[in-house]
Amino acid sequence: MQTEPLHIMPWRIEEIDLNRIDRQRAVANEDLLLLLCAASFIESGSDLYTSNLSIFFNGDPEVSTWLNTEWEPEELQHGRALKAYIAHVWPEFDWDGAFERFFAEYSQTCSFEDFEKTRALELVARCVVETGTATLYRAIGESSDDPVLKEITDNIRSDEVRHYKHFLKYFRKYNEIEGNGRLAVLGALLRRVKEIRNEDSEIALRHVLAVRYPEHADDLAYNRARTARVNALVRRNLSADMCVKMLLKPLDLPAKIQPGVHYPLTKITQHVFFR
Template identity: 55%
Template sequence: MSYTTSLPWTLESLDLDSIDIERIRHNEDLFFLLCSASFVESGSDLYTHNLVDHFAGDTELQTWLSQHWEHEELQHGRALAAYVRKVWPEFDWDKGFKAFWDEYGAVCTSEQLEASRGLELAARCVVETGTASLYRALNDITDEPVLKQLTNHIKSDEVRHYKNFYQHFRRYREKEGFGRYKVFRAVLRRVNEIKSEDSDIALRHVFNQCYPQHVEDKAKYRQVTGRAQDLLRKNIPAEMTVKMLLKPLDLPARVQNAIEKPLARIAEKLFLQ
């Protein structure tokens, strides 16, 4: 079955031939961010299958995951990979992705998921917060028109995915009856996992492909990827990120209002080392 008609946008709608290559090709930091994101997004089918199994018996959520979410996430990967190939054709994307997949596929297991279905949905809200913030930042960073269009599409998808996971989270919170403290712990665990696994593995394999002579040079790795992370850190939409992270905690309005601004000042530390 084809899902093209149900996708809010398609790869074919992007005019890759009109990319202003000279406007972006020199930006190695942006290359690292785009390519690492394309690796993670292109591995979404494995994560989807883990989630579908985790929510066995919940037909509504399983159907959305397998027939909508997975296809949109994989399209993100295909579109980002196509963009990278067009602007940086000398980069062997397939070779880099295979190396990434060999490592990432081994750690992306169902054991990573929260035992509680509701808490796993809270954790999913964290992941969608991170991706929505990432693509909003990339959209702000670039002035290349096709990349601006692509990152806006993906950011909108990720915000919509967040809303869907959040609605299912509320359903399970009522069913399972867990408290705010457990939600907070699940949110914190997933933030730490994002920092230590997904983004680091992807960036490392982009680096290894670009700098094979420095594969074991940790200082060089930190120097090159640190610049990319600094670029992202400076453009993270702090207020949006904090609001999305706090929403599953369902805090009293006065408490949320009191902590939003202080947390916004350190929001970039939530997703970047």
């Protein structure tokens, strides 16, 4: 019986020397560590989303094989990498306990009801998500002066950009079949842009805060203030232009009308990503 060749990971967290981290300096940037921990939870739960996507693309071995043999292992490594960084800097933090409570809540929010109605439009939505994560990790890298964290986030960002290109390729494949017009594609794109700062990140950060600051677990005002600080930390380094360029590609617009769409889409992304 012929088996699929093992996927060779483009990088491995085990090959990054975490002992190069200036722990004292890293600990001082607590808001950044909270953000990294929340991101590690979402990345570590990506196998659930992969399972749903594989079912959605049942019957297409090209897409489902890529999802299971490349996309999922790389996404899960993002979670392991961020977890390893957190464990090195915050060895006292109960990551496993906090993740277990996060996943119990998060898993209830992942359903097919959140998917777009067609495969092509769901692939547009995935392009938006990959755009958001690539932008986030670029901003995190620019927010830190730790060379180890920069190496990790550069690796993750490169993975996310490559994932985006795969989803874009599969979108074009399916859109030839479905024939969705630009208006339908734009609708799917905007729906996911508006949801990009959705309950996933809120759930993750809430569970991080509950374990890190158990004395404030029921203090809504405190948690809102800490969340606002975390969001503001990287806002200045988020690139609206990078977002918009990636978001425009599925629309395949003629060059002469791109400027007319670029401006309103920039305003929307600025409101969603940078508020």
